[in-house]
Amino acid sequence: MNIYVLMKRTFDTEEKITISGGKINEDGAEFIINPYDEYAIEEAIQVRDAQGGEVTVVSVGTEEAEKQLRTALAMGVDKAVLINTEDDLEDGDPFTTAKILSEYLKDKDADLIIGGNVAIDGGSGQVGPRVAELLGITYVTTITKLEISGSSATVVRDVEGDSEVIETSLPLLVTAQQGLNEPRYPSLPGIMKAKKKPLDELELDDLGLDEDDVEAKTKTIEIYLPPKKEAGKVLEGELEDQVKELVNLLHTESKVV
Amino acid sequence: MARKVLVLGEVRDGLLRNVSFEAVAAGKTAAEGGEVIGVLIGDSVSALTQGMIHYGADRVVTVEDEKLKQYTSDGFSQALMAVINSESPEGLIFGHTALGKDLAPKIAAKMESGLISDVTSLEEAGGNLVFTRPIYSGKAFEKKIVTDGILFATIRPNNIAPLEKDESRSGDVTSVSAEIKELRTIIKEVVRKASEGVDLSEAKVIIAGGRGVKSEEGFEPLKELAAVLNGAVGASRGACDADYCDYSLQIGQTGKVVTPDLYIACGISGAIQHLAGMSNSKVIVAINKDPEANIFKVADYGIVGDLFEVVPMLTEEFKKLKVNA
Ligand SMILES: Cc1cc2nc3c(=O)[nH]c(=O)nc-3n(C[C@H](O)[C@H](O)[C@H](O)COP(=O)(O)OP(=O)(O)OC[C@H]3O[C@@H](n4cnc5c(N)ncnc54)[C@H](O)[C@@H]3O)c2cc1C
Numbered sequence: 001m002n003i004y005v006l007m008k009r010t011f012d013t014e015e016k017i018t019i020s021g022g023k024i025n026e027d028g029a030e031f032i033i034n035p036y037d038e039y040a041i042e043e044a045i046q047v048r049d050a051q052g053g054e055v056t057v058v059s060v061g062t063e064e065a066e067k068q069l070r071t072a073l074a075m076g077v078d079k080a081v082l083i084n085t086e087d088d089l090e091d092g093d094p095f096t097t098a099k100i101l102s103e104y105l106k107d108k109d110a111d112l113i114i115g116g117n118v119a120i121d122g123g124s125g126q127v128g129p130r131v132a133e134l135l136g137i138t139y140v141t142t143i144t145k146l147e148i149s150g151s152s153a154t155v156v157r158d159v160e161g162d163s164e165v166i167e168t169s170l171p172l173l174v175t176a177q178q179g180l181n182e183p184r185y186p187s188l189p190g191i192m193k194a195k196k197k198p199l200d201e202l203e204l205d206d207l208g209l210d211e212d213d214v215e216a217k218t219k220t221i222e223i224y225l226p227p228k229k230e231a232g233k234v235l236e237g238e239l240e241d242q243v244k245e246l247v248n249l250l251h252t253e254s255k256v257v
Numbered sequence: 258m259a260r261k262v263l264v265l266g267e268v269r270d271g272l273l274r275n276v277s278f279e280a281v282a283a284g285k286t287a288a289e290g291g292e293v294i295g296v297l298i299g300d301s302v303s304a305l306t307q308g309m310i311h312y313g314a315d316r317v318v319t320v321e322d323e324k325l326k327q328y329t330s331d332g333f334s335q336a337l338m339a340v341i342n343s344e345s346p347e348g349l350i351f352g353h354t355a356l357g358k359d360l361a362p363k364i365a366a367k368m369e370s371g372l373i374s375d376v377t378s379l380e381e382a383g384g385n386l387v388f389t390r391p392i393y394s395g396k397a398f399e400k401k402i403v404t405d406g407i408l409f410a411t412i413r414p415n416n417i418a419p420l421e422k423d424e425s426r427s428g429d430v431t432s433v434s435a436e437i438k439e440l441r442t443i444i445k446e447v448v449r450k451a452s453e454g455v456d457l458s459e460a461k462v463i464i465a466g467g468r469g470v471k472s473e474e475g476f477e478p479l480k481e482l483a484a485v486l487n488g489a490v491g492a493s494r495g496a497c498d499a500d501y502c503d504y505s506l507q508i509g510q511t512g513k514v515v516t517p518d519l520y521i522a523c524g525i526s527g528a529i530q531h532l533a534g535m536s537n538s539k540v541i542v543a544i545n546k547d548p549e550a551n552i553f554k555v556a557d558y559g560i561v562g563d564l565f566e567v568v569p570m571l572t573e574e575f576k577k578l579k580v581n582a
C-alpha cells in the first residue's frame with residue numbers, strides 16, 4: 001500500500017499570541033505538527049503495519065518544517081518530502097497549498113492519502129478536499145475510524161456528533177478527526193533511525209510549477225487580536241449573595257436574560 | 258459592484274437550518290444590490306423554498322433527486338455545479354457546517370477559485386468586500402479579500418444576523434435537473450446521537466458541563482437550569498470522554514463552535530481547544546471550584562465554588578426572575 005500523509009507545521013496555539021508589524025509574532029514561539037496531522041501520521045503507520053507498504057509524509061513550507069518532518073520519521077514514517085517555497089513565494093492561501101500538493105501527488109499512484117481535518121492556525125479545513133478533487137479521487141472528511149480490506153474501505157465519519165458509516169474504495173483521501181487513534185510518541189530508537197531516513201527537498205521548479213500557477217486567490221489585509229476583554233468579575237461574598245448578584249448582572253447589566 | 262450570489266440552504270430533519278437564513282443575509286451584503294438566489298438540494302425540498310424567500314432571497318433554484326436524499330460530496334457537488342453552470346454566479350455563500358466544510362473546498366477546487374472559510378462577518382469597505390474570520394484557534398482574527406475570481410465564503414453559524422422574516426415577499430422558484438451519477442461514497446448507516454431539543458450551534462443560551470460534573474446524573478442540574486432559560490446543554494471533551502454525556506454535545510475545536518448570548522461553563526477548566534469553540538460567546542459565566550482555572554480568564558463573570566451548590570441556586574433565582582417579569 002502506497003500511503004501519503006499531508007502534514008503542516010503549525011504554531012502551537014496554546015502559546016500566547018502577539019502581533020508585530022501586522023503579522024503574528026513568531027519569535028521564540030513553539031512550533032508543532034498540526035495535532036490533527038499527528039492522528040493522520042499514526043493512522044498511516046497503523047495501516048502500513050497491517051497491510052504492508054510505505055508511508056511518505058509531505059509538507060509545503062520552509063526549511064523550518066524539517067524538524068516536524070523528522071519527528072514524523074521518528075514516529076515511524078518511511079520517507080519525508082519538503083516542498084520548499086521559501087525562494088519562490090511570498091504569499092499563499094489554501095488554493096496555493098492544495099495546488100502544490102496535488103502537483104506533487106499526481107503521478108505517485110497513492111492508494112491512501114491522509115491529512116488533518118483542519119490546521120489549528122489557518123483553520124480553513126480546505127486543503128484535504130481540494131487535493132482530492134484536483135487528483136480526481138474520493139474523500140471523506142473528519143473520520144474517526146478507518147478499515148481497509150483489499151481495495152475497499154469502511155470509514156466512520158463524525159458529522160457534528162452523529163456518526164456516518166461510509167463504504168467507499170481506494171484510492172481515497174481522508175482527513176483525521178480527534179478520536180481516530182492515540183498518536184504515539186517517537187521512541188529513542190525511532191529518533192536514531194529517523195536520522196538515516198530520506199528527507200527530500202523539492203522546489204516549485206521540480207514540480208513544473210510557476211509562481212503564477214499557484215498565485216493565491218485571496219489575500220489577508222489585516223491581522224488583529226480580539227479587543228482585550230476587561231478582566232472578568234469574580235464575585236465575592238456569601239454564595240447566596242453571589243448567585244443573586246450574578247442573576248442581577250445578567251439581567252440588568254448585560255441584558256442576556 | 259452588483260453581483261449575482263448563490264446561497265446554499267441547508268435542510269435538517271425536513272426544516273431549513275437557521276444558518277441558511279444567515280447565509281441569505283450574508284449573500285445580500287455580498288450581492289451589493291445584485292440578485293440573491295437560494296439553492297436547495299435534496300430528494301424533496303420544494304416545500305421549503307418560501308422560507309428562503311421570506312428571509313430575503315430574490316428567487317430559489319432547486320435540484321431534486323432520489324440520490325440526493327442524504328448528503329454526499331459527489332451527489333451535492335454534481336447538483337450544485339449544474340446550478341452554477343446555469344446561473345453563472347459571481348458569489349457563493351454556504352454555512353460553515355459539517356456539510357459546508359465538506360462541500361465548499363471541492364466546489365472551489367472545481368472552479369479553481371479561492372474560498373474564505375469560517376467567516377464571522379463581512380462588509381463593504383474601500384471598494385472591497387472584506388471578510389473577517391478567526392484564526393489561531395480563535396486567539397486572533399484576520400480580514401481577507403478575494404483577489405481573483407468568484408467571491409466564495411462559508412459563514413460560521415450564529416454570527417451574522419438573518420434579515421427580518423417577511424411572509425409577504427415572493428419570488429420565482431425554478432428547478433434545475435442534474436444527472437446524479439457515480440456516487441463513490443455510500444452511507445451505510447447514520448448513528449444519530451444529536452440530542453432532541455435546541456440545536457446547540459443555534460442556541461441563545463448554553464449551559465455547558467465538564468469533567469467537574471462527575472457523572473451522567475451530574476448533568477441533571479444543568480438540564481434544569483437550561484430548561485428555565487430556554488437554553489441547550491453542551492459539554493467539554495473531558496465530559497464526553499468520561500461518558501457523562503454524548504459526543505454530540507461537545508463544544509470546541511473538534512466539536513461544535515457556538516456563539517450564544519450567554520454561555521455558562523460549569524466544571525470546565527478552559528483548555529484552548531474548548532475555548533476555540535466558545536470564546537466568541539457574548540457573555541461567559543464560569544463556575545469552577547478552582548480559582549486558578551483558565552476558564553476565568555475568558556469569563557465575564559465568575560463564581561468560585563461547587564457547581565452542585567451554585568447551579569441549583571441559579572436555577573431558583575432565575576425562576577424567581579421569570580415569575581416577577
Ligand atoms: C509561501 C506561502 C505563504 C503563505 N503565506 C500565508 C499568509 O501570509 N497568510 C495565510 O493565511 N496563509 C498563508 N499561506 C497559506 C497557509 O500557510 C496554509 O498552508 C494554507 O492556507 C492551508 O490552509 P490552512 O492553514 O487553513 O489549512 P487547512 O486546510 O485547515 O489544513 C487541513 C490539512 O491540510 C493539510 N495541510 C495544510 N497545509 C499544509 C501544508 N502546508 N503542507 C502539507 N499539508 C498541509 C494538513 O493535513 C492539514 O491538517 C501561505 C502558503 C504558502 C505556500
Ligand SMILES: Cc1cc2nc3c(=O)[nH]c(=O)nc-3n(C[C@H](O)[C@H](O)[C@H](O)COP(=O)(O)OP(=O)(O)OC[C@H]3O[C@@H](n4cnc5c(N)ncnc54)[C@H](O)[C@@H]3O)c2cc1C
Binds near residue numbers: 467470
Ligand atoms: C487535538 C485535540 C482536540 C481537542 N478538542 C477539544 C474540543 O473540541 N473540546 C474540548 O472541550 N476539549 C477538546 N480537547 C481536550 C482539551 O484539551 C481538554 O482536555 C478538555 O477540554 C478538558 O475538559 P474539562 O475542562 O471538562 O476537564 P478538566 O480539564 O479535567 O477540568 C475539570 C474542571 O472542573 C473543575 N471542577 C471539578 N469539580 C468541580 C465542582 N464540583 N464544581 C466546580 N468545578 C469543579 C476543576 O477545577 C477543573 O477546572 C482537545 C484536545 C486535543 C489534543
